Each structure stands twice: as C-alpha cells, then as structure tokens.
Amino acid sequence: MGSDGQDISAARHGRNSRLTRFAGGLRLCFRSAACWAALVMIFCVASSAFLIQNVLLDLERHRSAIEDRVLWNIGQAEVELGALEAALADAQLYPRTGDLDRVRRAFDIFYSRIKIIEEGAAYKDLQKSAEFDANLAAIRAFLDRNVAKIDGPDDQLQGALDSLHVDVNAIRSTVRQIVLHTVSLRTQFADSIRSTLVTTLIQLGALGALLIVVLVLSTLFVLRLSRSAELRAQRIGETKSRIEAILTRTSGAVITVSQDGIVTDFNRAAERMFGIAAADALDRHIADVAIDEDLKTAIRRVKQSAAGSDITLAANLSEQITQARRKDGRLFPVKASISVLKSEAGRMVLVWISDITERLQREQALKEALESALAGENTKARMLSLMSHEIRTPLNGLIGALQVLGETRLTDRQQKIIGTMQTSCDILMSHVNSVLDISRIDAKGIETTQEPFNVENVAREVYENQVHAAHLAGNTLVVENMIAGEPTYLGDARMIRQTLINLVSNAIKFTHGGVIHIRSTEGADGGFEIAVQDTGIGIAPENLARIFDDFVTIDGRYERSAGGTGLGLGLSRRLAEMMGGSLTVSSTLGKGSTFLLSLPGAARTSAPVAAPQGAEEATPPSRPLRILVAEDNLINLEILTELLVADGHHVTAARDGQEAVRLARREAFDMILMDISMPVMNGADATREIRGAPGPCSAVPIVAVTAYAQASEVEGFLAAGMTAALAKPISRARLRQLLAELTTDSAPAPGIAAIEEENLRDLIEALGIQRISKIASEIDTDLQALVSRMNNPNAAPAERNGLAQDAHKLAGAVAMLGAHRTRDTLVAIESSLKEGCAHDVAATLCRTLREDWRQTSEELDSVLAIAAALAADQNSAPDTIRKAT
Structure with missing residues (x-):
C-alpha cells in the first residue's frame, strides 16, 4: 500500500508539475506578443491543412464514384446480357451468318463488361461482399463455359445456340442479383459520402468561427499591446524629457x-x-x-x-x-x-x-568661523579666569578680614553688621560661583564621577547645610527616605548635593512659615528620584517653561521679596543632564511647587559608604606648623597670615615666586601656600623650581591658593608639582581642613608631638627604659657630630659622601624610635649631600635638624621619665605603662 501510495503521489506530483508548466506557458504567451503571434499562426496553419486535406479526400472520393459510373456499368451488364439473349433468339429463328456475328459481338461486349467489373478499382469494395463475389464467380464460370463455343466455327456455334440460350437464361437471375446488390451498396456509399462531406463542412465552419474568434482576440491583444506601447513610449518620452531637463538645469x-x-x-x-x-x-x-x-x-x-x-x-x-x-x-x-x-x-x-569651488570657499568660511568661535571661547575662558581672579581676590580679602574682625572684641551692633557683611559676601560668592559653574558646564569643563554614595546621607548633608536658613524663614525642613534597604548607589554625590542645595535654597526663598520636604524614592531602571517639595507661593502655569532659563526671575519687580540672579535652576538642570538624568517641576499657584531630580541610570551598589559628618567646624592641626605663604596681594597676605597665626602657626611671607623659591631652599617648612599670579615668577614655575632641586622643602606639601578654579587649570597646577588647590575666597574652616589633611602623616599626637606613640610603647616593652635611653644618647652624639661636620664649608667630595652615608644610618635609627620628623630631615640631608647642595642649603638643613631633634629629645625624655616612675612600682604591668604613656 505504501508503494502504491507513493506511486500515486508521484504521478499526481508529475501531473501537477505539467499543469503548472502549461499554465506558465500560457501566461508567457499572453504576456509576449511574439509568443501569441506564433501560437495563432501555428494553430491557423495546422487547422487549415487538416480541413483542406479532409475536403480534398472527400471530394476525391466523390469524384471517383461519379467517374467510374459503377452503377451504370453494373446495370449495363444486365442490358448487354439481354442483348446477347436477343441475338441468340434471332439466330435460332433466322440462322444467318450475320446473326452469328451479332451473337459473338454481344457475347464479347458482355464479357468485356464483366472484365471491367472484375478488374476495376471502383469495384474492390463490392467484391468484399461474399454475395457479390459469389454471383460474379458464377458469371465468370458462365463466360468460361461458353467462350469456346463463341470463338468456334459457325456450324459449331450454330449447333450450340440452344444450349447457350439456356445457359444465358440461367445466368440472368445472377446478373440481376449483382445489379440489385450493387445498387444497394452504392446507395449506402453515396449516403456516407454525403454525411462525411456535411461533417467536413460543419468542421470547416466551426474552424472558421474559431479563427474569427482568434482573430478578434488577436486584434484586441494587438490593440492592447499597441496601447501599452503608446503608454510606454509616452513614459519613455516623459522620462527622456525629465532627464533632458535635469541635465539641462x-x-x-x-x-x-x-x-x-x-x-x-x-x-x-x-x-x-x-x-x-x-x-x-x-x-x-x-x-x-x-x-x-x-x-x-x-x-x-x-x-x-x-x-x-x-x-x-x-x-x-x-x-x-x-x-x-x-x-x-x-x-x-x-x-x-x-x-x-x-x-x-x-x-x-x-x-x-x-x-566645488564655491563649496570649498564655504568650507573655508566655516572653518574660519569655527576658528573664530574657538578663539572666542578661549577668550571667554580667559575672561572667566581673569574674572575669577579679579573678583575672588578682593572678595577673599574682604571675607578674611571679616572673619578676623569677627573674632575680636565687638559690640552687639558691630557683630550684627559683621554678620550682614558676611551674608552679603556669601551671596556674592554664590552668584560668582553659579556663573563660573554654568560657563564650565557649557564648555564641557566639568566631568562626572562614579563613586558609591548613600542617598540619605547626601540628603542629610543638604539638610545640615540649609536648616539654619530654613529656620530663619520660619520653615520646617524634613528629610524622608522611602527607598527600601540601604539606599546606596554609584554616581556623583557632589553634583547631586549641589543640585539639591540649589533646589532647597530656592524653596526657602519662596516659602515662609511652611514645610519643605526632601523625599528620596526608588526610580526607573534601578535608579532613584529625589523630590524637593515646598508649600510656598507656587509658580503660574505660563512661567513653568521659563524657570530653567538663565537669568530668569519670575518675581521681576523692584520690590520683590526674594533675591537671586536666576541661575540656580538653570545650573541645577545642567547638572542633572550631565549625570544622565532630568530635573522637572510641577506647581500649583498659591499651594507650592515640587522639583523632581530623576537619575534613572544610577546603579545600585553594596559598597560601604561613610556616614555624614554633619556641619561641624574643622579643627586646626594638633601642632603649630611652619608655613611659607607666597602672596603678592598685601591685603590677602595680611588676612591669610592673621588666620594662620590665630591658630598658632608660624608664618613666613614671600611677595613673589622667586623669593618663595629662595626661602624654601634655605629653611624647612611644613607647608607652602603658593599664590599663582605673582610678579617676577608665578606660582607654578616657583613650584617646579622647588621640586626640581634638592632642599628642605622639595617634598613638603605645596598648595595653590588661587582664584583660577577651573578644572583644566587645577590639573595644570597639579602637573607642576603642587599637592592641592585652595580656591579663593578662603574660609577659616576650609583652611583648617586642608592643613589637617595634608599634615596628618607628620603631625604627632598630643603630648608626644615629635614621636609616634605606638612605636615608642612597643620599644619600651621590648627593650626596656635603660636600653632606650642608651640608644637615644648614642643618636644624640652622632647627630651632633654630623651637624659639626656638615658646617665645614671646605669638606671634600669624599667627606660629603661619608656624611650622606651617616645621615642614612641615622635616619634608620631615629625611625626605630618613631621620630619621623627627624627621619624626614635626615633623608632630605642625605639627598642634598648626594646631589651636591650649596653650603647655605646645608646650613639651613642643619638648623632644621637641630630643632627637630631638640623637640624629639624633650618628648623622649618626658616619656622615659613617666615610664621609669611607673616601672618603680613592682605592681605595674606593661599594660599600665602603655595606658599611662
């Protein structure tokens, strides 16, 4: 069954393929005029040839039947037999020679007629009949029996006339049967000829009608092709015209x-x-x-x-x-x-x-315009730098003077005036910072960072920064964290903090006796959103689209209640977009506003983040520092000196960069505060000079004190060898924070300022007081000898190499005691001796070394005395000594 089914399926598939090919051929014929014409021609020729052949054959058959005169010949045979019978009768009645010849002639005629019937082509169909053939055979036998009598002599023929007459009468019925049979057959034959001819004529008529139909279809097809050709020719003409028009124009x-x-x-x-x-x-x-x-x-x-x-x-x-x-x-x-x-x-x-001559000219013009624009941007950047310096420098002096003045004995009225002046300075500085920040953002001068931060901590820092201002306006500031789990993300916390401070500050301006919410929620794509919502005066709908524009203040009246330049919201939106987020607003006039900071791209992280330290004021370093201040502006120099001296630091002043280099090579300082824009030599070049030559300050922190606060410029300061940058105006808190950060490693703990506490405790427990005292005494002797030898200006190079080796050994020894300041000075001496420093530099280093060791010795003696007193008590354990020291 499976095989049969496959055969049937294959046959069906083959049949379908043939039908498909046939249908495809028909479609091709109807689409192609040449194929259609060939098909019509073949059909007409084949049909015409077929019909013509049939008609010719039928006509030929019809013409032969007429020409042979079959029926006449058969009928004439009966007549001629009658003539023979009459001739025989006459010869019997009237025996004459002439009558015998008549008999012979009649017999020969009858004989010839039968001969024609036997041999004629027209009689072949008749001879196929058994009856006709038998009758013809009987007649042939009659002729054969009597032919000898007819051809014999007259007397023989005369004697045979009676028998011959009898024989003729006997054959008459046979001849009659042939005639009747022939008439019947020829009648049927004629009927078939007529029927065939009629059929052929009908076929010819049908073919003619079909040819007419084909001709009509061909005519329609030709008309269609003609119309299509006309349309195609028209389209070609139109296309040619369009192309010519295009090519022309x-x-x-x-x-x-x-x-x-x-x-x-x-x-x-x-x-x-x-x-x-x-x-x-x-x-x-x-x-x-x-x-x-x-x-x-x-x-x-x-x-x-x-x-x-x-x-x-x-x-x-x-x-x-x-x-x-x-x-x-x-x-x-x-x-x-x-x-x-x-x-x-x-x-x-x-x-x-x-x-492309004009295009190149336009490109050149655009290039020149671009260069002009870039030059304008560079000019703008230089102008901003100059403005930053020229505005911040006197503002720094004003703020510093107010801070110093505020710490003196003043009346209440004077304190109030000082407070007003400080507030005005803060507002002015905020405006300057906003303008510079917007310019840097537009010039792509600010880059975002990706560091872990806690959203709630940032909100708390903003709260601490703005809570006092909110209370002064009678407002309640509320922080709400609605983020599940630990709200820690990767992003730029500094930019987020600045944005929120701008938004909260703006809310405080337009809200009095209301509530301001800082609300954190989870956002889209794993990010977060922070909303600053207030219950203030609100914003009219027609102004919502304008509030983020620069220098736009909705309350533009002279008597407006809230101040500002209209830059805060524009800066905030720029910061949000730089972080990949958005800042939007919704508001109802008279009911309040909601600003929504959305950061959808912020990634959540599990990295630990330090908690906020609040708004506590930075404390000064734990020990007095020796600080070199390089500043050409006398007011700024006096203010900065006052701030440092008030915290107990020793200040040495330099009025230009060259003087700062000279002082740094002569004395050892704990830090150098270096102004950038100074006569003779600027701060960056002075830093390179200090870092590039051996000296007591070649490795100390150097801080750029400048109004040039743009990121690219700060990078240049750091590349010159500076440690950090302090932007003007300088506040006491920021100055204290920077000093504490940069002197943490070298600043000793209270009570043992020159010695690391942990190191010394370990040594006391391990070696004992006597051994530590002996080591300190040996170090003191070696240091005195080193200083004495270094003060010799005529020391040979070999002697200087030996001094460098001794300084190296002593640096290791004092480091064991935890005297890192003395160790650092010895390391500087070693480097200076190896690089061939001048005698005045060596003298300066010696003075620094003596001062460092004096302080270290005093603290060491104090610690050893305490340890010895405690050790005298036999009940004192090492833990007690550790706690006491």
Missing part, C-alpha cells in the same frame, strides 16, 4: 561617451564649466573634444576595462580626479563620478562633474 556637467568613444551627451553645465559649445562636442570622438586630458584618460581606461572590474576602476579613478582644466587652461577643483551604463548599443561611460 543641473549645475553638474554630464558627459556620456559611447562604446566607440563618441560623445552622445554634453549638457549646458558642461558647456559653462569647460567653455565648450555642445555643438563642438556632440557626435565627436572624445579624443577630439577640448576637455581635461586626465578626464579623457579616465574615460578611456574605464571604456577599455573588463566588464567585471569597470565599477571598481571607475570608483578609483573618480577619487583621483580632484581638478579639471577649462578650455582656456585654468584649473578648478571638481568632484567627479564615473559610472558604466549597459545598453543594447553596448557599454557607455557616464561622467558627472561638479565644480
């Missing part, structure tokens, strides 16, 4: 060259571009046309290239043609495009050439 030169190198197209743009009339180019060989030779060469190479490589070659040659020459010899810049067109006439080369 286009600004690009179009040249078409045939396979034989004849120019077939040369538009008006080509005429203008090359200075050649179209009549001088069309129908001429490209070699005879006065266009650029390089262009001719390219056309010739493309025309002669192989069919497979002409596209690549044309593209390469197009790129190589960058200029062309006019008829008068002038060169001009061009953009060329060469392509190959394939047509019935062969391959043609199409060249499109554009004169």
Whole structure:
C-alpha cells in the first residue's frame, strides 16, 4: 500500500508539475506578443491543412464514384446480357451468318463488361461482399463455359445456340442479383459520402468561427499591446524629457561617451564649466573634444576595462580626479563620478562633474568661523579666569578680614553688621560661583564621577547645610527616605548635593512659615528620584517653561521679596543632564511647587559608604606648623597670615615666586601656600623650581591658593608639582581642613608631638627604659657630630659622601624610635649631600635638624621619665605603662 501510495503521489506530483508548466506557458504567451503571434499562426496553419486535406479526400472520393459510373456499368451488364439473349433468339429463328456475328459481338461486349467489373478499382469494395463475389464467380464460370463455343466455327456455334440460350437464361437471375446488390451498396456509399462531406463542412465552419474568434482576440491583444506601447513610449518620452531637463538645469556637467568613444551627451553645465559649445562636442570622438586630458584618460581606461572590474576602476579613478582644466587652461577643483551604463548599443561611460569651488570657499568660511568661535571661547575662558581672579581676590580679602574682625572684641551692633557683611559676601560668592559653574558646564569643563554614595546621607548633608536658613524663614525642613534597604548607589554625590542645595535654597526663598520636604524614592531602571517639595507661593502655569532659563526671575519687580540672579535652576538642570538624568517641576499657584531630580541610570551598589559628618567646624592641626605663604596681594597676605597665626602657626611671607623659591631652599617648612599670579615668577614655575632641586622643602606639601578654579587649570597646577588647590575666597574652616589633611602623616599626637606613640610603647616593652635611653644618647652624639661636620664649608667630595652615608644610618635609627620628623630631615640631608647642595642649603638643613631633634629629645625624655616612675612600682604591668604613656 505504501508503494502504491507513493506511486500515486508521484504521478499526481508529475501531473501537477505539467499543469503548472502549461499554465506558465500560457501566461508567457499572453504576456509576449511574439509568443501569441506564433501560437495563432501555428494553430491557423495546422487547422487549415487538416480541413483542406479532409475536403480534398472527400471530394476525391466523390469524384471517383461519379467517374467510374459503377452503377451504370453494373446495370449495363444486365442490358448487354439481354442483348446477347436477343441475338441468340434471332439466330435460332433466322440462322444467318450475320446473326452469328451479332451473337459473338454481344457475347464479347458482355464479357468485356464483366472484365471491367472484375478488374476495376471502383469495384474492390463490392467484391468484399461474399454475395457479390459469389454471383460474379458464377458469371465468370458462365463466360468460361461458353467462350469456346463463341470463338468456334459457325456450324459449331450454330449447333450450340440452344444450349447457350439456356445457359444465358440461367445466368440472368445472377446478373440481376449483382445489379440489385450493387445498387444497394452504392446507395449506402453515396449516403456516407454525403454525411462525411456535411461533417467536413460543419468542421470547416466551426474552424472558421474559431479563427474569427482568434482573430478578434488577436486584434484586441494587438490593440492592447499597441496601447501599452503608446503608454510606454509616452513614459519613455516623459522620462527622456525629465532627464533632458535635469541635465539641462543641473549645475553638474554630464558627459556620456559611447562604446566607440563618441560623445552622445554634453549638457549646458558642461558647456559653462569647460567653455565648450555642445555643438563642438556632440557626435565627436572624445579624443577630439577640448576637455581635461586626465578626464579623457579616465574615460578611456574605464571604456577599455573588463566588464567585471569597470565599477571598481571607475570608483578609483573618480577619487583621483580632484581638478579639471577649462578650455582656456585654468584649473578648478571638481568632484567627479564615473559610472558604466549597459545598453543594447553596448557599454557607455557616464561622467558627472561638479565644480566645488564655491563649496570649498564655504568650507573655508566655516572653518574660519569655527576658528573664530574657538578663539572666542578661549577668550571667554580667559575672561572667566581673569574674572575669577579679579573678583575672588578682593572678595577673599574682604571675607578674611571679616572673619578676623569677627573674632575680636565687638559690640552687639558691630557683630550684627559683621554678620550682614558676611551674608552679603556669601551671596556674592554664590552668584560668582553659579556663573563660573554654568560657563564650565557649557564648555564641557566639568566631568562626572562614579563613586558609591548613600542617598540619605547626601540628603542629610543638604539638610545640615540649609536648616539654619530654613529656620530663619520660619520653615520646617524634613528629610524622608522611602527607598527600601540601604539606599546606596554609584554616581556623583557632589553634583547631586549641589543640585539639591540649589533646589532647597530656592524653596526657602519662596516659602515662609511652611514645610519643605526632601523625599528620596526608588526610580526607573534601578535608579532613584529625589523630590524637593515646598508649600510656598507656587509658580503660574505660563512661567513653568521659563524657570530653567538663565537669568530668569519670575518675581521681576523692584520690590520683590526674594533675591537671586536666576541661575540656580538653570545650573541645577545642567547638572542633572550631565549625570544622565532630568530635573522637572510641577506647581500649583498659591499651594507650592515640587522639583523632581530623576537619575534613572544610577546603579545600585553594596559598597560601604561613610556616614555624614554633619556641619561641624574643622579643627586646626594638633601642632603649630611652619608655613611659607607666597602672596603678592598685601591685603590677602595680611588676612591669610592673621588666620594662620590665630591658630598658632608660624608664618613666613614671600611677595613673589622667586623669593618663595629662595626661602624654601634655605629653611624647612611644613607647608607652602603658593599664590599663582605673582610678579617676577608665578606660582607654578616657583613650584617646579622647588621640586626640581634638592632642599628642605622639595617634598613638603605645596598648595595653590588661587582664584583660577577651573578644572583644566587645577590639573595644570597639579602637573607642576603642587599637592592641592585652595580656591579663593578662603574660609577659616576650609583652611583648617586642608592643613589637617595634608599634615596628618607628620603631625604627632598630643603630648608626644615629635614621636609616634605606638612605636615608642612597643620599644619600651621590648627593650626596656635603660636600653632606650642608651640608644637615644648614642643618636644624640652622632647627630651632633654630623651637624659639626656638615658646617665645614671646605669638606671634600669624599667627606660629603661619608656624611650622606651617616645621615642614612641615622635616619634608620631615629625611625626605630618613631621620630619621623627627624627621619624626614635626615633623608632630605642625605639627598642634598648626594646631589651636591650649596653650603647655605646645608646650613639651613642643619638648623632644621637641630630643632627637630631638640623637640624629639624633650618628648623622649618626658616619656622615659613617666615610664621609669611607673616601672618603680613592682605592681605595674606593661599594660599600665602603655595606658599611662
């Protein structure tokens, strides 16, 4: 069954394939005029040949029946037999010689008639009948029996007349049967001939009708093809007209060259571009046309290239043609495009050439405009730097003077005036900072960082920063964290904090006796949102779209209640967009506003984040520092000196960079505060000089004190060797914080300022008091000897090498006691001796070393005395000594 099913399926598939091919052939015939004409012609010829053949055959058959006169011959045989019978009767009644001849003649005629019937082609169909054939045989036997009698002598014939007459009467019925049978057969034959002829005529008529239908369909098809050809010719004409119009009006030169190198197209743009009339180019060989030779060469190479490589070659040659020459010899810049067109006439080369002189001029103009814009931006940046310095420098002096003045004995009224002046300075500084921040953002001068931070901690820091101002306006500031789990993310906490401070400060301005919420929630894509919502005066709908514009203040009246430059919200939106987020607002007039900071791209992290330290004021370093202050502005120098001296530091002043270098090479300082813009030598060059030469301050922290606070400039300060940058105006809290940060490693703990506490406790427990005292005494002797030898100005190079080795050994020894300050000085001495320092530098280092060791010895003696007193008590354990020290 499976095999039969497969055979049936295969047969069906084959039949379907044949039908599909047949249907496809029919569709092809109806779509192609040539195929349709061939099909009609074949059909007409075949049909006509078939019908003509049938008609000829039928006519031939009909004509033979008439010509043979079959029926007449058969009937005539009976008549002739009757004539023979009559001749025999006459011969019997009247025996005469003439009558016998008549008998013989009648017999011969009858004999010939039978002979014709036997041998005639028309009688073959009759002889197929058994009856006809038997009767004919009987007649043949009659003739054969009597032929000898007829051909014999007269007397023999005369004697045989009676028997012959009897024999004739006997054969008469047989002849009659042949005649009747022939009539019947020929009647049937004639009927069939007529029927066949009628059928042929009907077929001929049907074929004629079919031919008429085919001719009608052919006529319709030809009309359709004619209409289609007309439409196609019309479209071709329209396309040709459009192409001619395009080629005529286009600004690009179009040249078409045939396979034989004849120019077939040369538009008006080509005429203008090359200075050649179209009549001088069309129908001429490209070699005879006065266009650029390089262009001719390219056309010739493309025309002669192989069919497979002409596209690549044309593209390469197009790129190589960058200029062309006019008829008068002038060169001009061009953009060329060469392509190959394939047509019935062969391959043609199409060249499109554009004169790019104006484009290059526009590009040059744009380039100059860009350079001018960049120059303007650079000028703007320099102006901002200058403004930063020129505004911040006197503002620094004013703020510093107010801070110093505020710490003196003042009346309540004076304190109030000082407070007002400080507030005014803060507002002015906020405006300056906003302008500079916006300029840096627009100039892409601020970059975001990706560090872990706690959203709630940032909100708390903003709270601590703004809570006092909120209380002064009678407002309640509330922080709400609605983020599940630990709200820790990766991002730029500094920018977020600044944005929120701007938003909260703005809310405080327009809210009085209300509530301001700082609400943190989870946002989209794993990020977060912080909303600053107030119950203030609100914003009118028509102003919502303007509040983020720079220098826009909605309350623009002279008597407005809230101040500001209108930069805070614009800066906040810029910061939000820099972080990949958005800042939006919704508000109801008279009911309050909600600003929403959304950061959808912030990634949540599990990294630990330190908790906020609140708004506690920075404390000064735990020990007095020796600080070199390089500042050319006398007011700033006095203010900065006052702030440092008030915290117990020793200050040495330098009025320019060169003096700062000289002092740094002569004395050892704990820190250098270096102004940038100074006469003789600026702060950056002075830093390079200090770092580049051995000296007591070659490794100490150097802080740039400057109004140039842009990021690119700070990077330049750090590249010059500075440790950090302190932007003007300088507050006491920021100054204290920086000093504490940069002197943490070298600053000793209270009570043992020159010695590391943990180190010394370990040594006391391990070696004992006596051993530590002995080591200190030996170090003191070696240090005194080193200082004495270094003070010798005539020391030989070998002696200086020995001093460097001794300084190296002593640095290791004092380090064991935890005397890091003395160790650092010894390391500086070692480096200076190896690099061949001058005698005055060596003298300065010696003074520093003596001072460091004096302080270290005093603290060491104090600690050893305490330890010895405690050790005298036998009940004292090492833990007690540790706690006491």
